[in-house]
Structures are given as structure tokens and as C-alpha cells.
Amino acid sequence: MLKSLLAAASLIAMAAPALAQTDIRFTLGWKTQGSDAPILLAQQKGYFEEEGLNVTIDQGEGSAATVTRIMSGTYDAGFGDINAIIQNAAERPDQTPVMVYQLWNDPPFTVVTRKESGITTPADLAGKTLGGAPGTPTTKLLPVFARMNDVDLDSITIESLAPNLTEPMLIRGDIDGAMVFNITAWFNLINNRQDPAADFNWLNFGDHGLDLYANGVMVSQAMIADNPEAVTGLVRAINRAAVEIAQDHEAGVDAVLAFDNLANRDLEMARMMFSYENLIASDEVTRIGLGDLDDDRLSRAIDIVAEGYQLQTTPEAGQVFDRSFLPPLDDRQLVLAD
Structure with missing residues (x-):
């Protein structure tokens, strides 16, 4: 009997997620908003936990500040602007976080x-x-x-x-x-x-000519080097939630209110839908899926940012974006329900 119980316990332990989960400190781009729903739903529904991740989410100070927060070492990952990555990669390429899931396909x-x-x-x-x-x-x-x-x-x-x-x-x-x-x-x-x-x-x-990308999920270079499996899990969980919200809008805004019960439900539902309809959904996303981007377009965007911010050096696309952590294309298809 004892051997049977020990064997059963061993099988359960092997099947369950690892108890020693990876801690990830995650910063949002601003105060809680409907556009944060994919991250917040992944937290609320336990998708991070299923990936062996213990994600702590804090409100942000601006989508550009996400980059500097990660560079300071205070945060491991966050939701922020790829154009701020471009700016910082021009000066501190060894410290600047990398975009691993490009959510906003159009700039705001x-x-x-x-x-x-x-x-x-x-x-x-x-x-x-x-x-x-x-x-x-x-x-x-x-x-x-x-x-x-x-x-x-x-x-x-x-x-x-x-x-x-x-x-x-x-x-x-x-x-x-x-x-x-x-x-x-x-x-x-x-x-x-x-x-x-x-x-x-x-x-x-x-x-009107500035074919830029915008916000997405970025992670520190240290996290990529030390725990690439955690990066893959983080991206997979957020993508799962983003796809789900496209079909179940109420689930998305429920997660926003669960994170911040002072948020205005109607306003943040409208903001969440605005993000999907005006920033996320596009012909390009239909073609290459959520989270990915077009390399030629990114190179053009880098040149635009370099001109606008008068950067002394121009970073390479590979310093800015890494698609190797993305789920398969079939899992990243966006179908936006009415």
C-alpha cells in the first residue's frame, strides 16, 4: 500500500506545474486601462501559473518608462513602446529590453x-x-x-x-x-x-507616412539569457488571453475590474475595444498573426525614429525585436467578434 501511495504521489508531482515557479516582475504602460486586458486576463485566469510563472503586475508611468524601468533592473518585463526600445538601443544596446510580442500593430x-x-x-x-x-x-x-x-x-x-x-x-x-x-x-x-x-x-x-509600430510585451536581456523558457511561457499566456478577448470581450473587461475595482467598466470596455479595432487588428496581423511584425517595416520604422529623435547610431532590427518566443501562427490568429 505504501509503495502504491508513493508511486501515485510521484506521478501527481510530475504532472503538476512546478511548485518553484519563476518570479517575473511586470510593469504596465500606465494606470490600469482596458488596453491592458490581455495581460490582466492571463493573470486572472491562471495562464501565467500554468506556465510555471509567478507574475507580479504593477501599474506604469508611461509606455516609454516601461523601457527604463526594465533597464533599471526593477522589472523583468512590461508592456511598452517599441519606439522607446529603438531610442535606448541606440545608446545602450547591452541594457535595453527586447520586444518579444508586438501587440499594437498601428501607432496611436x-x-x-x-x-x-x-x-x-x-x-x-x-x-x-x-x-x-x-x-x-x-x-x-x-x-x-x-x-x-x-x-x-x-x-x-x-x-x-x-x-x-x-x-x-x-x-x-x-x-x-x-x-x-x-x-x-x-x-x-x-x-x-x-x-x-x-x-x-x-x-x-x-x-500619413509614419508606418510605425507601438506597444507590446518586452523583456530584459537578462531574462532572455537566463530563462528563455519563462519568456516563451509569458508570451504564450498573454497571446492566449489576447486571442480569447477577441471573442469574449466581457472576459477582458472583467479582468481589468478584477485588477482595479475603481476602473469604470463602460469606459474601459470601450478603451479595450478601441485598442483591438484601431491598434491591434490590421491586414498585417491577418497575414502574420498576433505578436509578430514585418522586418522591412520595422527597419523603416527604426529609420523614422532615428530621424525624429536625432539618434547618433541606428540599432539593428534584431536588437529591437525577437520573434523566437512566439507561439505557432495557428495559435496567433485574431478573429474579432462583433
Whole structure:
């Protein structure tokens, strides 16, 4: 009997996930938002645990700050902007994290204007006043946007604004356009009792020559070197949740509220769907699947960032993105339910 019990216990131990799970410190890109749902659902449903991972998730300080948080050693992984990886890889290639799951296939960088201003094309920005927070990708890349669209940058007046003043000043007419992230400004306008679809025009950079990527899951180089299996498990769990949310939207927002019960359900459901419909889903994702990217497009994006940020060196694509941790293509197919 004793031998039978010992044998059974041994089999159970072999079949169960390892009790000594790998600890991963993960930073979000900002305060809890619906766009974080794939990470939060993977946590809530135990997908990380199934991969042998003990993931601790903290709120962030900005999608660019995710990079510096990981570089400091405080975090092992996070959700942040690939363009910030490009910037830092130009100066500190041995310390900069690597993108391993590219979630936002289209960039959120945009100039938003009131429809009554009559600004509908980049050419209409000539002679106008734009406001935005200094140092953000939209502000830093405006000169490239202007060059690519034959707009005289010297004809545009630029005002540096605190982020919380940008939309209010646009609404009052103190500026003609705001240099923002669409996924942020859209909901800031709603919170200011505006209709972002009916009353505003959006000059998205991705539609006007700046074919950039944006946020995804990045990990430290130390984690890649020391525990590649953990990186694979992290990516697999988040991809599993991202695919699931595309079909079960309620599950996604449930996970957001489970992580932060002060979040507004309706607002974060709308933000989550905005991210899927405007930033994640694309013809490219249909072709190559969630998490991956096009190497030629990434090389062009690196050149754009190098110009906009006046980088002294241009990193190679392999320093920025590593697809070797992605699940098979069949597991990364996005089917977005109505």
C-alpha cells in the first residue's frame, strides 16, 4: 500500500506545474486601462501559473518608462513602446529590453483637431498652433510627419503643454490641434463631454507616412539569457488571453475590474475595444498573426525614429525585436467578434 501511495504521489508531482515557479516582475504602460486586458486576463485566469510563472503586475508611468524601468533592473518585463526600445538601443544596446510580442500593430500617434477648424489634411496644419507634451513620440516625430507630407514646419507654432491641459485647451480653441495618443485623447474628450467621432478630426501618423509600430510585451536581456523558457511561457499566456478577448470581450473587461475595482467598466470596455479595432487588428496581423511584425517595416520604422529623435547610431532590427518566443501562427490568429 505504501509503495502504491508513493508511486501515485510521484506521478501527481510530475504532472503538476512546478511548485518553484519563476518570479517575473511586470510593469504596465500606465494606470490600469482596458488596453491592458490581455495581460490582466492571463493573470486572472491562471495562464501565467500554468506556465510555471509567478507574475507580479504593477501599474506604469508611461509606455516609454516601461523601457527604463526594465533597464533599471526593477522589472523583468512590461508592456511598452517599441519606439522607446529603438531610442535606448541606440545608446545602450547591452541594457535595453527586447520586444518579444508586438501587440499594437498601428501607432496611436496623432494630431487631433476640432472639425470646425477645417483641418482635414496635413497641409492644413500650415500656419496653425499645435500643443502637446514635450518628449512624447507624437511631438518628437512631428518634424518627420511634416517633412513626409510637404508641410513647412516653420509655419507651425508649437506650444509645450502639460498632458492634462492638452484636450481642455483644444476644446476651448486655445490651440488648433493637439499632438496626442489617440487611445488616450479619445477617452479624455469623452470625459470632457465631447464626441470624439462627430466633432473632431484625427490625423493619424500611421495613415500619413509614419508606418510605425507601438506597444507590446518586452523583456530584459537578462531574462532572455537566463530563462528563455519563462519568456516563451509569458508570451504564450498573454497571446492566449489576447486571442480569447477577441471573442469574449466581457472576459477582458472583467479582468481589468478584477485588477482595479475603481476602473469604470463602460469606459474601459470601450478603451479595450478601441485598442483591438484601431491598434491591434490590421491586414498585417491577418497575414502574420498576433505578436509578430514585418522586418522591412520595422527597419523603416527604426529609420523614422532615428530621424525624429536625432539618434547618433541606428540599432539593428534584431536588437529591437525577437520573434523566437512566439507561439505557432495557428495559435496567433485574431478573429474579432462583433
